[in-house]
Amino acid sequence: MAYLELHGLEVSFDGFKAVNGLDLAVERGELRCLLGANGAGKSTTLDLICGRTQPTGGRILLDGQDITRAPEFRRARHGVGRKFQVPSVFKELTVRENLEVAQSRHPGPARTIRLFPGLRLDRRIAEVLEIVELADELDTRAAFLSHGKTQWLEIAMLLVQDSALILMDEPTAGMTIQETGKTSRIFQRLRGRHTLIVVEHDMGFVREIAGTITVLHQGKRLAEGSIRQVENDPKVREAYLGSGGISHA
Ligand SMILES: Nc1ncnc2c1ncn2[C@@H]1O[C@H](COP(=O)(O)OP(=O)(O)OP(=O)(O)O)[C@@H](O)[C@H]1O
Numbered sequence: 029m030a031y032l033e034l035h036g037l038e039v040s041f042d043g044f045k046a047v048n049g050l051d052l053a054v055e056r057g058e059l060r061c062l063l064g065a066n067g068a069g070k071s072t073t074l075d076l077i078c079g080r081t082q083p084t085g086g087r088i089l090l091d092g093q094d095i096t097r098a099p100e101f102r103r104a105r106h107g108v109g110r111k112f113q114v115p116s117v118f119k120e121l122t123v124r125e126n127l128e129v130a131q132s133r134h135p136g137p138a139r140t141i142r143l144f145p146g147l148r149l150d151r152r153i154a155e156v157l158e159i160v161e162l163a164d165e166l167d168t169r170a171a172f173l174s175h176g177k178t179q180w181l182e183i184a185m186l187l188v189q190d191s192a193l194i195l196m197d198e199p200t201a202g203m204t205i206q207e208t209g210k211t212s213r214i215f216q217r218l219r220g221r222h223t224l225i226v227v228e229h230d231m232g233f234v235r236e237i238a239g240t241i242t243v244l245h246q247g248k249r250l251a252e253g254s255i256r257q258v259e260n261d262p263k264v265r266e267a268y269l270g271s272g273g274i275s276h277a
Contacts, residue, residue: 029089029092032225034088039076040084046069047072048246052242062074064243064244079099083096090193104189108195115178119170122166123167123181126181128150130189153188176210194223196226
């Protein structure tokens with residue numbers, strides 16, 4: 029049994045099936061990319077997994093437990109974390125304060141380390157700051173962070189909550205090439221420690237990070253495999269016909 033399983037998942041908005049019998053299996057520690065043309069159902073799939081949208085059919089199993097009807101807050105307690113395109117950091121708080129607030133929502137054992145006299149930092153926060161390369165911004169107010177750093181802070185907020193399954197919608201949108209490169213390094217560090225499902229249009233980024241890619245089309249799984257396999261899949265080529273192919277999605 030895979031860590032996350034979707035079986036015949038379905039959601040209908042006024043009769044329109046945005047997700048239409050979707051089957052998906054993601055192993056623990058995997059980094060899975062979801063691709064598909066506009067309107068294919070990618071964001072809606074993330075909404076269904078995190079509980080923001082209730083399905084009209086099918087089942088969602090997380091670590092063997094049926095969470096199909098579980099409310100969003102309970103899924104968050106089970107370790108489902110969602111990062112949206114618009115960051116939800118507290119602009120008036122510093123990086124450190126944002127992480128402390130995030131952690132206080134899901135407190136783990138208190139593990140503090142001494143940085144220098146008088147300043148103690150939770151060990152997990154210190155680890156996460158290294159992962160997202162924000163250790164130098166500890167006392168910077170979030171309002172003054174660049175776009176990329178704000179996105180990494182939000183990822184860090186999910187990490188300090190020990191989210192086991194992290195869902196991200198276009199994490200590199202609006203980033204510079206350098207920021208995208210750094211995001212790819214961050215994701216490589218997360219691989220194996222967290223399970224990630226990433227909706228992304230930037231194919232250069234997908235090439236750098238992806239193991240297995242799932243291509244959605246009209247709310248269903250159209251293809252799955254390595255980047256080479258999906259790029260060469262005739263069904264994928266046909267679905268992207270007119271849009272310049274998957275590399276230009
Ligand atoms: N709450 C809603 N009510 C009605 N229709 C919706 C709702 N949410 C999504 N849809 C429709 O469902 C379809 C799938 O939308 P979704 O946002 O999941 O696509 P997507 O693959 O993420 O596309 P994009 O790449 O453009 O973000 C679209 O046709 C969209 O208009």
